[in-house]
Amino acid sequence: ESNPHLSTPDDQIVHIDLQKGARTPDFAEPMRELSHGTLNFLHTTDTHGWYLGHVNQKQYSSDWGDFISFAEQLKNCTAIEGGDLLLVDTGDRHDGNGLSDLTFPHGQVSETIFMNADYDLVTVGNHELYEASVSRYEYENMVPHYGPRYISTNVEYLKDDNTWTIFGNSTHRYFQTEINGYHVLALSFMFDFTGGNERVKVTPISEMVKKQWLSDLLSYYSQNKQVDILVVFGHLPVSHQWTEAGLLHHYLRTFFPDTFIQYFGGHSHIRDFAMYDNRSSALQSGRYCETVGFLSLSDFTSVETADSEVHRRYIDFNLHSFMHHTGKNTLSSFETDLGSSVSRRIASAAREMRLSDSWGYVPHNFYMSAADYYNSHDKKSLLRFLQDKIITQLKPELCELKGRQPLYKNTHNNSRSILINSGSIRYDLYKGDFTRNALFTVSPFSNKWKVVPNVPKDIAAQIQGILNAGDYIITGASTSRKHLPDLLSPYQKATNARVASAKMLNSHLDGGIPSMSRDQHVLHPIDTDKKSLSYGYVTHDDFGVYGDDTIHKELPIFRVPNVIASFEGGANSTRTPYTDLVFYDFIQDHILWALKVACGGNVKLYNDLAGNVSYYNDCSSKYNVGHLLKKYVQDHWPYK
Ligand SMILES: O=c1ccn([C@@H]2O[C@H](COP(=O)(O)O)[C@@H](O)[C@H]2O)c(=O)[nH]1
Numbered sequence: 001e002s003n004p005h006l007s008t009p010d011d012q013i014v015h016i017d018l019q020k021g022a023r024t025p026d027f028a029e030p031m032r033e034l035s036h037g038t039l040n041f042l043h044t045t046d047t048h049g050w051y052l053g054h055v056n057q058k059q060y061s062s063d064w065g066d067f068i069s070f071a072e073q074l075k076n077c078t079a080i081e082g083g084d085l086l087l088v089d090t091g092d093r094h095d096g097n098g099l100s101d102l103t104f105p106h107g108q109v110s111e112t113i114f115m116n117a118d119y120d121l122v123t124v125g126n127h128e129l130y131e132a133s134v135s136r137y138e139y140e141n142m143v144p145h146y147g148p149r150y151i152s153t154n155v156e157y158l159k160d161d162n163t164w165t166i167f168g169n170s171t172h173r174y175f176q177t178e179i180n181g182y183h184v185l186a187l188s189f190m191f192d193f194t195g196g197n198e199r200v201k202v203t204p205i206s207e208m209v210k211k212q213w214l215s216d217l218l219s220y221y222s223q224n225k226q227v228d229i230l231v232v233f234g235h236l237p238v239s240h241q242w243t244e245a246g247l248l249h250h251y252l253r254t255f256f257p258d259t260f261i262q263y264f265g266g267h268s269h270i271r272d273f274a275m276y277d278n279r280s281s282a283l284q285s286g287r288y289c290e291t292v293g294f295l296s297l298s299d300f301t302s303v304e305t306a307d308s309e310v311h312r313r314y315i316d317f318n319l320h321s322f323m324h325h326t327g328k329n330t331l332s333s334f335e336t337d338l339g340s341s342v343s344r345r346i347a348s349a350a351r352e353m354r355l356s357d358s359w360g361y362v363p364h365n366f367y368m369s370a371a372d373y374y375n376s377h378d379k380k381s382l383l384r385f386l387q388d389k390i391i392t393q394l395k396p397e398l399c400e401l402k403g404r405q406p407l408y409k410n411t412h413n414n415s416r417s418i419l420i421n422s423g424s425i426r427y428d429l430y431k432g433d434f435t436r437n438a439l440f441t442v443s444p445f446s447n448k449w450k451v452v453p454n455v456p457k458d459i460a461a462q463i464q465g466i467l468n469a470g471d472y473i474i475t476g477a478s479t480s481r482k483h484l485p486d487l488l489s490p491y492q493k494a495t496n497a498r499v500a501s502a503k504m505l506n507s508h509l510d511g512g513i514p515s516m517s518r519d520q521h522v523l524h525p526i527d528t529d530k531k532s533l534s535y536g537y538v539t540h541d542d543f544g545v546y547g548d549d550t551i552h553k554e555l556p557i558f559r560v561p562n563v564i565a566s567f568e569g570g571a572n573s574t575r576t577p578y579t580d581l582v583f584y585d586f587i588q589d590h591i592l593w594a595l596k597v598a599c600g601g602n603v604k605l606y607n608d609l610a611g612n613v614s615y616y617n618d619c620s621s622k623y624n625v626g627h628l629l630k631k632y633v634q635d636h637w638p639y640k
Helices: 011-017 064-080 110-114 132-149 212-224 243-255 319-325 337-352 382-393 438-442 457-468 471-476 490-510 525-532 585-599 603-610 625-636
Strands: 039-044 084-089 155-158 164-166 172-176 183-188 200-202 229-233 260-265 271-277 280-285 291-298 309-316 358-362 415-421 432-435 449-456 563-565 578-584 614-617
Touching: 039 064, 039 260, 039 280, 064 084, 064 319, 064 337, 084 229, 110 132, 110 337, 132 172, 212 243, 229 243, 243 260, 243 271, 260 271, 260 291, 271 309, 280 291, 280 309, 309 319, 358 625, 382 415, 382 563, 382 625, 415 457, 415 585, 432 438, 432 625, 438 625, 449 457, 449 585, 449 603, 457 563, 457 578, 457 585, 578 585, 585 603
Parallel strands: 039 084, 183 229, 229 260, 260 280, 415 578
Antiparallel strands: 039 291, 155 164, 155 200, 172 183, 271 280, 291 309, 358 432, 415 563, 449 578, 449 614
């Protein structure tokens, strides 16, 4: 690689500090600068345990130790220019990476790595709320570690003495910044999450705005205290389409009509920036340690002065970006003692967990939304690959239920269709070693498999179509599925929304180019030399298309289906007219809903089918999608 920094004696250190097998970034990539203000923020969200970095992707190959060095160095840089720097995290710190998911509870080791970062504001995400053991660990370790800096305004925790308390140190934090002495009032709100365990409670924003105690608190601060800025951070998307964000902003403005409000969001895993009015802005900083969000403000304290200056950057999570923005050109001058000790700690945790054990070599990248599932020739579609090659390896087997339930046998040679929700697929599969870590990154969920046996073929053939159809069918059906969890992840929903808006824009401009990005239509100085650019984020937000620090070529995006479905015909000669419908237990309610729709008025048929649902394979730690992938890699892509 042409890397001026690595030609120094320091190059050896690069290889020590990047985690095992990790690729060095391209230090020649073109970069947009940060513009410092008097109040600056670094924001992370939805890290999901990726503290090891993305070893197969040079663009995101830094680890959490590098991030800690970056934050420390940037704090020095902004201080020299007379600015404060605050660090903010908006939750979801596990589920999706071996480092966090190989321990019980999830996050037991990875949280201790995360906690080395000196956050000023930390809060809880929905992934801290699914499992009671995880919520307890978070409440008993992370909350005391960050003390007054860990807050939540609308999430509560049930303590052992059976009393409810706020999930954090307080509902708010009021403090002064170190350098400029700004008076900050911080609040934290999570989206309306209903899937939590029995020890947690989320009060939706629509209910919060009616709470007397909250209105008393806001009145008190607005009338009795100096508030230079309201910082509202939480596990909640910042998009204009997310109605809870608009409701919250409208409510806060009734107490603080002129105060600058800075929002930080998360959950939908995208890079995003929005302006809600001319004295507020909102930043969302992606996912999985791919992005560090940077936001700076100047002239924001008084409505009388000139317009506030707002600047945002989405920083790629690699050493090139981190060193560039802190003006360091050797690794030894960049790394801090704490940063390098955290890198070493991660390496030893990864060794203990054997995260880099690998079973074969993935020959090329497979993409969830950057390849077209609907094009059967698109060899890079992860969803099509999973559908055609991976889930078809499933066999009936019982683990927990062994001896308690008969093992399913396809005695009549039925055909078989296996369905999974696309939301269970969390990340692309990249070219390179298929490691233990990849078992968790592509699909971390430990779901079990169920079967509806003997479904008439014409009924079975409709299920995927019904589940993938647009909302108009769903709301029009007599049996609404509104109460059911989303089949898509929030990220996939955001992707589909982007595809839809790009289609609208394209059809408006030139008669319709399916699934092309808007970047095609934006005149951009760097478009002239796209060949030399690498693929990566090109973010479209309320400020335009220049927010990403590294100048990339944009990957195409394609619509993601709600569910994917394999179909295996069985041997022709003796095939029955029935199909066994096999699916992840997470989507059982959806399957039954779709079955009911497909059965139409034939209530008896539906009742007979639904009454026969049983476990097909309950060995989740051996047969979930991650493990089926591993089996395929061992059989088809072993090391030579
Ligand atoms: O067991 C599970 C749990 C969740 N999902 C999918 O994930 C989203 C939730 O997204 P988060 O970003 O994790 O909050 C849910 O809607 C499902 O699509 C799953 O497939 N299996």
